[in-house]
Every structure is written in structure tokens, then in C-alpha cells.
Amino acid sequence: MANIYLGLVHYPVYNKADETITSGLTNMDVHDISRSCLTYGVKKYFLIHPNQRQREIFERLLSFWKTDIAAFYNQHRVDALTVIDFAISIEETTQLINNQEGNDPIIITTTARHRQDQIGFEFTKRLIETTERPILLLFGTGNGLHDSIHEMADHVLIPIQATAKYNFLSVRSAVAIILDRLLSEEYREE
Amino acid sequence: MANIYLGLVHYPVYNKADETITSGLTNMDVHDISRSCLTYGVKKYFLIHPNQRQREIFERLLSFWKTDIAAFYNQHRVDALTVIDFAISIEETTQLINNQEGNDPIIITTTARHRQDQIGFEFTKRLIETTERPILLLFGTGNGLHDSIHEMADHVLIPIQATAKYNFLSVRSAVAIILDRLLSEEYREE
Numbered sequence: 001m002a003n004i005y006l007g008l009v010h011y012p013v014y015n016k017a018d019e020t021i022t023s024g025l026t027n028m029d030v031h032d033i034s035r036s037c038l039t040y041g042v043k044k045y046f047l048i049h050p051n052q053r054q055r056e057i058f059e060r061l062l063s064f065w066k067t068d069i070a071a072f073y074n075q076h077r078v079d080a081l082t083v084i085d086f087a088i089s090i091e092e093t094t095q096l097i098n099n100q101e102g103n104d105p106i107i108i109t110t111t112a113r114h115r116q117d118q119i120g121f122e123f124t125k126r127l128i129e130t131t132e133r134p135i136l137l138l139f140g141t142g143n144g145l146h147d148s149i150h151e152m153a154d155h156v157l158i159p160i161q162a163t164a165k166y167n168f169l170s171v172r173s174a175v176a177i178i179l180d181r182l183l184s185e186e187y188r189e190e
Numbered sequence: 191m192a193n194i195y196l197g198l199v200h201y202p203v204y205n206k207a208d209e210t211i212t213s214g215l216t217n218m219d220v221h222d223i224s225r226s227c228l229t230y231g232v233k234k235y236f237l238i239h240p241n242q243r244q245r246e247i248f249e250r251l252l253s254f255w256k257t258d259i260a261a262f263y264n265q266h267r268v269d270a271l272t273v274i275d276f277a278i279s280i281e282e283t284t285q286l287i288n289n290q291e292g293n294d295p296i297i298i299t300t301t302a303r304h305r306q307d308q309i310g311f312e313f314t315k316r317l318i319e320t321t322e323r324p325i326l327l328l329f330g331t332g333n334g335l336h337d338s339i340h341e342m343a344d345h346v347l348i349p350i351q352a353t354a355k356y357n358f359l360s361v362r363s364a365v366a367i368i369l370d371r372l373l374s375e376e377y378r379e380e
Contacts, residue, residue: 170222
């Protein structure tokens with residue numbers, strides 16, 4: 001089984017005017033991405049947000065999903081949320097993974113933009129299969145990860161190449177597609 | 191370019207207790223799926239809902255996105271919503287596609303469940319590339335399309351096979367993954 005962690009970064013990210021901002025945690029990102037993570041065997045899905053107060057609000061929200069009422073309402077959703085964890089920064093995320101794995105993760109960032117020296121999906125698949133280190137895949141909210149995050153990362157993944165020129169997938173859709181490309185086992189079998 | 195239409199069915203679908211229901215239109219399904227559709231070159235994304243009143247509410251909501259304020263706020267989102275259309279039933283959807291294409295679509299349904307005689311992704315890709323007819327891909331809200339829809343369809347696509355046993359992707363994530371598997375051009379190129 002691949003040894004994958006995923007982080008959804010809320011700071012520093014760009015807004016549509018290319019300014020550096022902190023984005024808010026959203027319910028939609030929590031639910032859709034946790035379901036994709038558990039479906040593809042991601043070990044932990046970190047909500048990375050610098051504001052301790054936002055984290056507390058979300059932990060209270062998530063605590064509802066640990067009650068019997070929630071389990072009766074939707075057991076699958078309860079299961080999906082067990083994959084979630086919080087961190088205030090990428091550094092803390094790395095530390096939490098190291099605590100678990102005894103090794104720092106290889107950090108791979110994602111972007112809808114073309115950059116120099118991006119790695120492809122096949123290369124990344126091979127890396128995941130052959131490395132002994134855990135992998136941390138980082139996604140940006142808002143209009144994407146700040147350049148400084150790509151610069152500190154070990155690798156930057158190429159953008160999703162679709163058929164149309166328009167490429168403005170939601171981060172939730174991008175997570176689903178990238179996990180499928182990197183982790184799905186031979187879907188071509190019929 | 192592939193000749194693909196997509197329909198999100200709100201009736202008849204199952205709820206978690208396997209009862210037949212009509213689900214409500216949601217803002218999240220509108221935005222995320224329209225962005226995926228435009229990214230992958232889907233010609234029209236039909237919101238299929240039997241209730242004319244729900245449709246009117248959503249058309250009013252969408253009309254906001256045709257204003258200058260919305261364009262200033264987020265042009266990409268405005269572009270994405272041009273792909274949306276409404277229909278009260280699968281029959282009406284088929285008729286609207288026939289009006290456009292001069293031919294009924296081949297209807298392919300999707301499901302997270304295993305059934306007899308499902309077609310695989312490679313087969314479906316070849317079908318899309320070789321047929322002269324348009325394709326209508328149907329997705330279910332709630333807990334998935336009613337069996338009667340699979341029975342009237344030309345084909346039923348196999349479920350997304352991920353790594354984990356748990357498979358409870360949101361319909362938004364399932365749409366993204368299936369469009370990527372069927373329509374993305376050689377993402378393996380590096």
C-alpha cells in the first residue's frame with residue numbers, strides 16, 4: 001500500500017488577484033476530500049491552517065460526526081472523517097508525519113500552472129512505489145499554493161492536462177483526479 | 191473532440207435506506223461539476239430535476255452569474271456556468287440532445303455498485319472515439335441512480351476501482367475522475 005499523506009493548505013495561498021492570503025476552512029473541502037482520501041487509501045488528510053481559532057471551530061463541528069446520531073445518519077461519512085487531522089503549518093505537518101513514520105516525507109506540491117522542472121504522473125507513480133519515505137501531497141485552496149511552497153518542496157507535479165483549454169477545476173475535483181491518477185490500480189481491467 | 195453530454199439525475203435516485211426519492215438541487219453540484227465539464231470539453235451539463243419550481247429557483251440563482259458584478263468577481267466561474275442546462279427528465283434530455291445533434295445519444299449510466307454486464311473504461315473510451323452518435327453520461331445524486339435507469343440505458347459503466355475497500359466518493363469527485371479517465375489525453379506524457 002502506498003504511504004501517502006495529503007495536506008490542504010490555507011496559508012500562504014493566492015487569491016484571484018494573485019495576492020497572498022489566508023483562506024477559510026470550508027465544510028465542502030472537509031467532506032469531499034476526506035471521502036476521496038479514504039477511498040484511495042491516504043493515511044491522513046491534514047487541514048493546514050495557521051489560525052488556532054478556526055481549527056477549534058472545525059474540531060467542534062467534527063465532534064458531531066463522532067456521535068451516535070451521526071453514525072445513524074450516515075456511517076460512511078463518519079468513517080471518512082477519521083482520516084482528518086489538523087496542523088498549523090507545513091512544518092508541523094512534516095513533524096507529525098515524522099512522529100508517525102520515523103522519517104520526513106517527500107513533499108510534492110500541485111498547481112494548475114506550468115512551471116520549470118515539474119514532474120509527471122508516471123514519474124510520481126514510480127517514486128511512490130519505490131521510495132521508503134512517506135509522501136506528502138500538498139494542494140492549495142483559493143487560487144493555489146504560494147510560490148514559496150513550491151520552492152521549498154522536493155517536487156512540483158505537472159498540472160492536470162484535460163482536453164479543453166479552460167482548466168479551472170475545483171480543488172476538490174483536482175484532488176480526486178490526482179489521487180486517481182497516482183493511486184488507482186489498473187482501472188483499465190474490464 | 192469527443193461529443194459528450196452529462197446529466198445529473200435528481201429523480202429517481204436512492205437515499206441511504208435504498209428508498210426511491212427526489213433529491214434537491216445543490217449549489218455545490220452546480221459549481222464543481224460545471225467546472226469539471228468545461229475543463230474536459232463536455233458540451234452541456236444537464237441538471238435533471240422533475241420539479242419546475244426548483245428549476246426556476248436555480249435559474250434565478252444562475253442569472254446572477256450573468257451580471258457584470260459576477261464577471262468582475264470571478265470570470266472563470268461565469269464561463270463554467272455557460273455549460274449548464276435544465277431538463278425535467280432523461281427523456282427531455284435525450285430530446286434536447288437530439289434537437290442539437292440530429293441523433294439520439296448513447297446513454298451510459300454510472301454507479302458505485304457492481305452489476306451484471308458493466309462496461310469498462312477502455313471499452314467506453316473506444317466507443318466515444320468511434321461512434322458517430324453523441325454520448326450522454328448519467329450520474330445519480332443521493333445514493334445513486336435507480337435501477338430502472340440502468341435498465342433503460344444502453345450501457346452501465348463499471349464502478350471506479352480505487353485502492354481501498356471503502357468507496358464512497360461524492361458525486362462531484364466521481365464525475366471528475368470518470369471524465370478524466372474517459373476524456374483526458376495521454377496524461378502520462380512528461
